[in-house]
Amino acid sequence: MSKGTLFDKVWHLHTVSQLPSGQTQLFIGLHLIHEVTSPQAFAMLRERGLKVLFPERTVATVDHIVPTENQARPFADTLAEEMMVALERNSQENQITFYNVGSGNQGIVHVIAPEQGLTQPGMTIACGDSHTSTHGAFGAIAFGIGTSQVRDVLASQTLALAKLKVRRVEVNGALSPGVYAKDVVLHIIRKLGVKGGVGYAYEFAGTTFEQMSMEERMTVCNMAIEGGARCGYINPDEVTFAYLEGRDFAPKGTDWQQAVDWWRSLRSDVDAEYDDVVVFDAAEIAPTVTWGITPGQGIAVNEFVPTLTELPQDERPIAEEAYRYMDLQPGQPIKGTPVDVCFVGSCTNGRISDLREAARFAQGRHVAAGVKAFVVPGSERVKQQAEAEGLDQVFLAAGFEWREPGCSMCLAMNPDKLQGRQLSASSSNRNFKGRQGSSSGRTLLMSPAMVVTAAINGCVADVRELG
């Protein structure tokens, strides 16, 4: 194996051909599909009389449109019901494994594939969903694709792609108390910008990531795309292997050791060359909250909404738009901003460790009067595990609602929606205008522990002061 980054090695190993366009025809090891971006792709396939080439390399689940309260069929929303029926039919007709509601394996696509061991180091993974970068936490090259590319993968198991450059994003040192993976990635995006990663894969490296659990690594890679990087990854190590061992689709017996040796060989070499390197110090990272309308508009919870003069010229127009939309004044503290809705969930922070941490802060406390707070597990397995540990009871006793798995209010393609100008504290990944349902609804992104802190205080508050 030649010297290089994991990205280079995996790309090279999956290259089928070099296309005259200069692009690479890349083999896709695992194709994940969900109800939103697959129906049209299957329709295009049908129009051309094509079949799914490798149905065993495609796995389907339903997440965006699933109601998290009443899941009785048919769904009240006819469009949601149509998408559901289409996925059921397409999976069945094409012999594609479909983890439907009630199967015990359903959930947000980026939660279920890792938990079942489908996501493995050295793979290429594509899904018609931008947060596919999540799977890079395992040392896979994983990226979101559009619907016509979903068609291409279904038909040929390959994609025509231009190779990305690689930026090593290094963070070193221990995280301070109250600082989580979410804060690390919000900090990175704040510093490098929401477009800073365009054209790059982000290799997250350094002792901070080495110390993280797989679930924390997934939180970081999940938001690579929010920094413009279509994929983000972390080199596989003992933490990765320990997480994978014994999972349903992980190699077993003698295959296991062989796989581990193979995965080790794919790590970026110490003398690998990068197109760019940036280095951060973990000690500088505080609990972070977004105040604006892009995930890059983040500040430490004890900082003030930036004034125009503090911002570089090119960030000023979007800042002005954000002040107006969010109804926040430049220079005001973010702490103390009243919240209406508190949401713990999503493919960023809806895993068991997120729920455990949220429950730790909710334990023995109560949601403030007038605040609607709810917890949505990322998958049926996460829900089951949380209930086995009694986390649901902790949340319920604290005044949180406990829901069925799905994307829920991360995107509000289901009944969980903000109303009017409501302001939400959310553990999800996007704070775009109108993202959580209402066209004028407002979102502040933060870690699950900070969402719980906000729920209890009725306003943005510092998790470090909750004790």
Ligand SMILES: CC(C)[C@H](C(=O)O)[C@@H](O)C(=O)O
């Ligand atoms: C619906 C889907 C295409 C979309 C995505 O690509 O990310 C969604 O998951 C999101 O988070 O905005």
Ligand code: SF4
């Ligand atoms: S949880 Fe949110 S970000 Fe993740 S796939 Fe669903 S809608 Fe997209």
